[in-house]
Amino acid sequence: MYIDFRKRFMFLVLSLLINATGHALTISTNLGSAVWTASAVNINNCFSINSLSLVIFLEGLAINCLVSLIDKKRKISKFLLDLLFITPFSILVQYFTNYLEGLNLQHQLLLIRIVLDILGIVFISLGTSLYQRANIVLHSNDDFMQTIRFMFLHGDATKAQIIHFLVSHAIWAVGIGTIISFFFQGSMIKWFDIHAFKHLKHYDI
Known part of the structure; x- marks a missing residue:
């Protein structure tokens, strides 16, 4: 049990x-971020x-x-x-954003900016897949998506991501990254669930 939790x-x-x-990549390229960012x-x-860290929190x-x-x-x-x-996450986003903007x-x-922006969305999708599966703590936005995903949508990450977008107020800022996030982030999370670190299952679902 201890080894499992440590993993x-x-x-x-x-x-x-x-x-x-x-x-931080999607923010610093200024081409559109994931919906909540x-x-x-x-x-x-x-x-x-x-x-930014205070607003994210x-x-x-x-x-x-x-x-x-x-x-x-x-x-x-x-x-x-x-x-x-939320606390370390918001601080890290602020720190990495300040560094990359420099x-x-x-x-x-x-x-180059488009490639980096897309890479940022890929990183977000991979990170989300990992901590949703570890399921120790989540960012509240991802916990919201995870709740919808498993309570109402039979585990479908794509549909959950679309619903998450529709109820968020991120429509204020639409760029390339936001559009990619809207259409593809759920599918990327689903793909990483299957192919990235296959031994990491969904815990406590």
């Missing part, structure tokens, strides 16, 4: 780094909050409350654990 925790840490890097970036800019807190309303059987410990995920990616050739 899950290692995948959680790995997924956190991969996911935060992916989000796009909304956070635009809220941050619209209200001149000047703290508050957005995650709001969605965490929504998940608890949908899933009546959800334990308070799950609510608190998901909050624990490389002036927005001023690179458009083709």
Whole structure:
């Protein structure tokens, strides 16, 4: 049991780094981010909050409350654990974004930016697949998608991603990355579920 949990925790840490890097790539290329990141970036800019990490945290807190309303059987410990995920995640996204923006990616050739933006979406999908399967703690947005996916859609990640997009307010910021995320991120998560680290199954579903 200890070894099994240790493996899950290692995948959680790995997924956190991969996911935060992916989000930072999509933000720094300025070609459209994944749906929840796009909304956070635009809220941050619209209200001149000047703290992307704070906006990501508050957005995650709001969605965490929504998940608890949908899933009546959800334990308070799950609510608190998901909050624990949001803090390092938001800090890492802010840190990696600051670093990548220092490389002036927005001023690179458009083709390079497109490739990096798509790579960011791929990283996000891989990271999401890993920590959803480890299922120790999740970002509230992904916990929301996971709840819909397994409670109502028989595990279909593609349909869950589409519903997640429709109920989010990320429509404010639509770019190449957002469109790719909308149409393909669910399918990429499903593909990584099957082909990436095959020995990592979905825990506690």
